[in-house]
Structure formats: structure tokens, C-alpha cells
Amino acid sequence: MSRSRQLLQTLVGFDTTSRESNLQLIEFVRDYLAGFGVTSELVYNEERSKANLFASIGPLELAGIVLSGHTDVVPVDGQAWSVPPFELTERDGKLFGRGTADMKGYIACVLALVPELVKADLRRPVHIALSYDEEVGCLGVRSLLKVLEQRPLKPMLCIIGEPTGLKPVLGHKGKLAMRCDVHGEACHSAYAPYGVNAIEHAAELIGELGRIGQRLRDTRDARFDPPFSTVQTGVMSGGKALNIVPADCRFDFEIRALPSQDPGEVADQLKAYAEQQVLPRMQAVSAQSAIRFTELSAYPGLVTDECSQAAQLIADFSGSQEFGTVAFGTEGGLFDAAGIPTVVCGPGSMDQGHKPDEFVSVEQLDGCDEMLRRMYLSLSR
Known part of the structure; x- marks a missing residue:
């Protein structure tokens, strides 16, 4: 040997x-x-x-x-x-x-x-x-x-x-892994409009993340496979029971970026969407609503x-x-x-x-x- x-x-x-x-x-x-x-x-x-x-x-x-x-x-x-x-x-x-x-x-x-x-x-x-x-x-x-x-x-x-x-x-490629915590307001599901459904608002953010990912395909580098930066949501959790409007939802997502692109810009775009589009509607129902982003890991x-x-x-x-x-x-x-x-x-x-x-x-x-x-x-x- x-x-x-x-x-x-x-x-x-x-x-x-x-x-x-x-x-x-x-x-x-x-x-x-x-x-x-x-x-x-x-x-x-x-x-x-x-x-x-x-x-x-x-x-x-x-x-x-x-x-x-x-x-x-x-x-x-x-x-x-x-x-x-x-x-x-x-x-x-x-x-x-x-x-x-x-x-x-x-x-x-x-x-x-x-x-x-x-x-x-x-x-x-x-x-x-x-x-x-x-x-x-x-x-x-x-x-x-x-x-x-x-x-x-x-x-x-x-x-x-x-x-x-x-x-x-x-x-x-470089990588940025992020966690998003969405906090809403729980209530009986029979009165769903009076609560703030954290899962539904998290899903809206994930949808926006997908749209950002589609735009990233416009910048390509043939040396890489796939030849563009990518985003994906890998983990999601939330809710207690079907008849309770969920107060909390968490999802983890990652950005794998071409060396010429800053993955932090993707996170910033999602944060801006959350603060300008999603959070105001949540807080109009409950002022305690919140959306928090946390960096999990990153490397260039x-x-x-x-x-x-x-x-x-x-x-x-x-x-x-x-x-x-x-x-x-x-x-x-x-x-x-x-x-x-x-x-x-x-x-x-x-x-x-x-x-x-x-x-x-x-x-x-x-x-x-x-x-x-x-x-x-x-x-x-």
C-alpha cells in the first residue's frame, strides 16, 4: 500500500x-x-x-x-x-x-x-x-x-x-446564504382577514426572489455551468395548525453568483421589495409585523x-x-x-x-x- x-x-x-x-x-x-x-x-x-x-x-x-x-x-x-x-x-x-x-x-x-x-x-x-x-x-x-x-x-x-x-x-461562483423570518399576527382561520398570514407573505417574497433569478439570466459567462447567477429557496417552515392563521414563517435561500456579480445585490433587492411592498401591507393590519433577514454564510x-x-x-x-x-x-x-x-x-x-x-x-x-x-x-x- x-x-x-x-x-x-x-x-x-x-x-x-x-x-x-x-x-x-x-x-x-x-x-x-x-x-x-x-x-x-x-x-x-x-x-x-x-x-x-x-x-x-x-x-x-x-x-x-x-x-x-x-x-x-x-x-x-x-x-x-x-x-x-x-x-x-x-x-x-x-x-x-x-x-x-x-x-x-x-x-x-x-x-x-x-x-x-x-x-x-x-x-x-x-x-x-x-x-x-x-x-x-x-x-x-x-x-x-x-x-x-x-x-x-x-x-x-x-x-x-x-x-x-x-x-x-x-x-x-461565489455564494451568499440568507435566512428570512416573517412575523405576522395569528388568529382563528375563520377570521383570516383579521390576521397577518406569515406563510403567504413569505411565499410572496419567494416569488419575488424567483423573478430576480430570472433577471439574473441576462448576464452570462460561458465558462460556468449554468452560465448565469442563480437563486433558490432550500428550506421553509411555518404554521401550527390548519385552522390557525400562521404568525411566523422562516425560509432559507442562497445566491450563487458569477465572480463578476455581487450576491449581496440580490439580497438588497429582496430586502427593498420586502420593506417597500410587503411590510407596509402587513403592518396595516398589525403594527407588530416584521420581516428580518440574517446572513448564514458567504464566500467570494x-x-x-x-x-x-x-x-x-x-x-x-x-x-x-x-x-x-x-x-x-x-x-x-x-x-x-x-x-x-x-x-x-x-x-x-x-x-x-x-x-x-x-x-x-x-x-x-x-x-x-x-x-x-x-x-x-x-x-x-
Whole structure:
């Protein structure tokens, strides 16, 4: 078994579902790196129940390359797995387990390279960055980036190892997730006109959101699929009983915006519609009526120039000049916003991510080992 597969077996064994702590995995990586003389810096959350890890190998006086991955995985609840999700199972050239594709496979390959990195005479440093809570809004990496932004020398490239089939990706959409709470006035349904039906007014807002989404289709970018910004309502709840006019309703919606568009503008349009069109009619019946919007999570889009140094480097490492985009979001936009040129390239496919019997192929894992080996050889004297 290759070193990367051995490490993947260990990493999959840690249940790092976002609702759980990732400290066991982080402490394993810290100790693993320490065994090769590499010091790790941990950046904890406020409760100290989770941590980011940052470690550097090689000379620090020049800009280097960051190999970045998130340690958390999505839940397995309610999924019909044919293998234990937190054990690595090999079958027909595939390695099954939660996080194998998204994205512990990449992390395993990065860690497998460490013995060679510490022996190499590197001209530039290689940095390892591991974060928490990416799956719930790219939360953890923000505190890590605050630490890195205080340093005088920024890396020349960050490779986010999300699963892209080892094809270099230079762009993805940004995302804004919002919650809307609509508060009306309850009464007996026989006297419905004397109440304020929160569900009906929430539905009116959702209808307006759909109309905004239709207008977004006018701005297109053929590099993305779909080639326009999108909105959708994913969760809605409200009401107590059929014969009671509901006083409260809540719905969650998201905007996935092209990098050239600000998703906040969509939220602002909906807020303006709520304040100018919906709320006055609600308050005409009950002055206590209210509509509140709360941001749940957000991350910026990513668009890296095909002619940039970052694009050329990942083309050299991956062996492909065919740049693409992905529909899902990553932490790449946050690294890029922090002044660190960023690309996305990693083993496996998101078609397998977040599903039962998630897997990464042995071929993809071996290919990632080769890509990272080409990277470190390019940095060696």
C-alpha cells in the first residue's frame, strides 16, 4: 500500500463531520509532521474545539506554494452505505469512505510528500494549510487567513485540492446564504382577514426572489455551468395548525453568483421589495409585523487569469493546459481575496462527494502523488 493510501486510511478513520471536533485529526497531522522535524501552528476557534493547521517546509525568505485542504466532511446520516463510512474500503480500484474524494484524498497525498520535501533542497517553501468547517460556509479558514495576512511575504500560489479529476480549475461562483423570518399576527382561520398570514407573505417574497433569478439570466459567462447567477429557496417552515392563521414563517435561500456579480445585490433587492411592498401591507393590519433577514454564510467567487503565473504553474504541475471552472464553491475565493493567487486541482470527482459510498480511485490518488511530486521537483535546486 502506498504511503498516501496508508495516510488516507488513517484520515478517514477520524469522524470530522462538521458538527464534530476535528482536533483528533489535526493532532495526528501535527504529530506526524513533528516526526519529520516540521513545526505546526494551530489556530483554534473560540471554543478551542476545532483548529486550523499551518506548517512550512523550506526557506521562508521567498514566496512559496500553499497546499490547502479542509478537514471536515458532510454527514452520513440517512445515507445507505454498503461499507463502513469511517473506514477505508478498497474494491475494484476504488477507495471508499466518507471524505475520500472531498477531500481527505488530497490531504493524504500532501502528507505523503512530506518525507521527500524535508530531504529536498527547496528553493522556495511549501506550506500545508488545513482548515475546519468548510462544508458549513468556509468558516475556519478565515481565522487562518487573518494570521497569514499579518505576515510580510504572501505565497505565490495556493492549490486548493478539491476534487476536479486533477484538471486545473481557475474559477467558481461565489455564494451568499440568507435566512428570512416573517412575523405576522395569528388568529382563528375563520377570521383570516383579521390576521397577518406569515406563510403567504413569505411565499410572496419567494416569488419575488424567483423573478430576480430570472433577471439574473441576462448576464452570462460561458465558462460556468449554468452560465448565469442563480437563486433558490432550500428550506421553509411555518404554521401550527390548519385552522390557525400562521404568525411566523422562516425560509432559507442562497445566491450563487458569477465572480463578476455581487450576491449581496440580490439580497438588497429582496430586502427593498420586502420593506417597500410587503411590510407596509402587513403592518396595516398589525403594527407588530416584521420581516428580518440574517446572513448564514458567504464566500467570494474565484476567477484566476489564464495568463497568470498561478495558471501556468498548475498547468505545469498537472500536465494540462485545459483550464475549467466548477459549479461548487471552495475556499479559493477567500485565499484570492487575501492576495494569494489561487487555483483548484485535486483527485477524485465531486460526483462522488457528499453521497453514500463516496470514493476516490486508486488511479486518481496515484495521479495526485505524481502532480505534487512534479511540484516539489520544480521547487528543488
